[in-house]
Amino acid sequence: MDHGHIQRLIAAxxxxxxxxxxxxxxxxxxxHASFHDVEDADTRLGLLLSDSWAAMVFQTDYTRSIxxxxxxxxxxxADGSPVQVAGHEAIIGRCYTLQMRYAHGREYLLxxxxxxxxxxxxxxxxxxxxxxxxxxxxxxQQSGGSAEGTLLYLERALxxxxxxxxxxxxxxCLMGCGNAYFGQGKVEPAxxxxxxxxxxxxxxxxxxxxxxxxxxxxxxxxxxxxYEIAETYLRSALDMRLRLGSYPDIANSxxxxxxxxxxxxxxxxxxxxxxxxxxxxxxxxxxxLQLVILSDLERLATTLGDKEAAAKHRRQYEQMAEG
Numbered sequence: 040m041d042h043g044h045i046q047r048l049i050a051a052x053x054x055x056x057x058x059x060x061x062x063x064x065x066x067x068x069x070x071h072a073s074f075h076d077v078e079d080a081d082t083r084l085g086l087l088l089s090d091s092w093a094a095m096v097f098q099t100d101y102t103r104s105i106x107x108x109x110x111x112x113x114x115x116x117a118d119g120s121p122v123q124v125a126g127h128e129a130i131i132g133r134c135y136t137l138q139m140r141y142a143h144g145r146e147y148l149l150x151x152x153x154x155x156x157x158x159x160x161x162x163x164x165x166x167x168x169x170x171x172x173x174x175x176x177x178x179x180q181q182s183g184g185s186a187e188g189t190l191l192y193l194e195r196a197l198x199x200x201x202x203x204x205x206x207x208x209x210x211x212c213l214m215g216c217g218n219a220y221f222g223q224g225k226v227e228p229a230x231x232x233x234x235x236x237x238x239x240x241x242x243x244x245x246x247x248x249x250x251x252x253x254x255x256x257x258x259x260x261x262x263x264x265x266y267e268i269a270e271t272y273l274r275s276a277l278d279m280r281l282r283l284g285s286y287p288d289i290a291n292s293x294x295x296x297x298x299x300x301x302x303x304x305x306x307x308x309x310x311x312x313x314x315x316x317x318x319x320x321x322x323x324x325x326x327x328l329q330l331v332i333l334s335d336l337e338r339l340a341t342t343l344g345d346k347e348a349a350a351k352h353r354r355q356y357e358q359m360a361e362g
Contacts, residue, residue, distance in 0.1 A: 045077065045082055049086060056097075095137075121154045139326060211240075217231075250292075260272065270299065286323035317336065337352040
């Protein structure tokens with residue numbers, strides 16, 4: 040089997056892993072078995088990159104993902120293609136960002152970006168560059184950067200994708216634009232971008248991104264006071280995420296339902312959904328969300344007059360913040 044065909048098989052499976060499809064891990068294991076004896080650097084880098092993605096997507100094990108990719112670069116980076124190496128640098132940057140280690144994340148993402156910009160402008164390179172720019176936007180936004188800076192990264196990502204057929208990636212970037220507008224309190228442009236994203240993600244093989252955009256649309260309708268429409272979207276997103284079994288995403292869905300009920304003044308239902316969100320966030324080790332939830336739990340317990348619970352949530356928050 041020629042080198043190009045092997046790379047296409049590995050890349051196709053990696054898209055399955057990224058989308059968390061039902062057969063992705065089984066197919067990845069088959070590829071490892073099939074190409075176990077192939078010592079070509081790009082083949083080893085490609086398989087290890089898929090392993091790194093699997094650790095992040097299926098196990099939410101960011102530390103393991105970082106270790107796999109750092110080891111891959113150390114062992115095969117000198118002989119591998121720039122795009123393969125950049126793929127590992129990019130996932131390291133993404134995982135550091137998810138761990139709230141923003142400076143480390145940005146360092147790796149910028150390194151990966153420069154490596155891509157020096158490479159030939161193939162479809163593969165454009166896809167990876169858009170992923171990197173999307174993750175730089177996420178890093179910028181989560182570390183307290185301006186919405187304008189976030190949107191600039193995402194606009195560059197969409198520009199890189201313009202001549203390609205990567206509809207899912209375009210949808211994800213449009214969803215990111217919606218997030219930036221929503222963070223500014225600009226609900227109508229946020230909703231418009233989410234609806235554009237929904238149209239692009241409607242036929243996606245996986246449901247992770249579709250669930251995310253439905254949840255975001257629901258939040259927009261909540262903020263517009265269209266509560267019945269909002270709950271339909273929020274519940275659909277939660278149902279998808281429960282079927283998928285992704286604990287961080289389930290935690291986010293319950294958190295969005297908390298915000299939905301709190302906005303209506305239904306504090307008990309809000310508190311119940313926030314407790315469910317906490318439980319899934321702690322299972323998934325999503326530290327940034329855990330801190331937000333504990334702070335909101337303290338505030339809501341105080342509103343409900345439960346001083347003992349409020350004090351407990353405060354202690355948990357302080358212990359986690361110190362750690």
